[in-house]
Amino acid sequence: MHIIMRIFVALLLFWVAGCDTEHVLIHSAEEQRVVLFLAVAKDGQIFMSNSDSKVTSDELPQIVRDLLDSSTEYSFVIQADSGMDSQAEAIREILYAAGVDRGHVAISKRLEP
Numbered sequence: 370m371h372i373i374m375r376i377f378v379a380l381l382l383f384w385v386a387g388c389d390t391e392h393v394l395i396h397s398a399e400e401q402r403v404v405l406f407l408a409v410a411k412d413g414q415i416f417m418s419n420s421d422s423k424v425t426s427d428e429l430p431q432i433v434r435d436l437l438d439s440s441t442e443y444s445f446v447i448q449a450d451s452g453m454d455s456q457a458e459a460i461r462e463i464l465y466a467a468g469v470d471r472g473h474v475a476i477s478k479r480l481e482p
Contacts, residue, residue, distance in 0.1 A: 402442040409449040409456050426463060433467040444473040
């Protein structure tokens with residue numbers, strides 16, 4: 370199954386089960402991949418799931434390059450609040466420029482309470 374499809378199936382299962390989606394580890398016979406979440410808040414702040422802290426768009430390329438230098442395979446899901454579509458697209462372009470493969474980035478809308 371394509372990696373993006375596996376990511377969305379895993380997200381759906383976690384959401385339905387009410388589990389924390391801080392990060393998801395996807396296993397298959399041929400690969401092991403960690404899915405990290407980047408949350409874009411309505412005020413434009415960016416939060417990364419593996420650090421629980423705010424990151425800036427200037428810091429993001431180096432953080433991603435450091436992750437990609439490790440032996441772990443990563444995919445990224447950008448969760449954007451309503452109205453933050455252009456910010457999410459900009460973050461996706463930052464991830465691509467930092468070396469993330471185009472098939473390993475997805476954007477989803479964050480559910481509002």
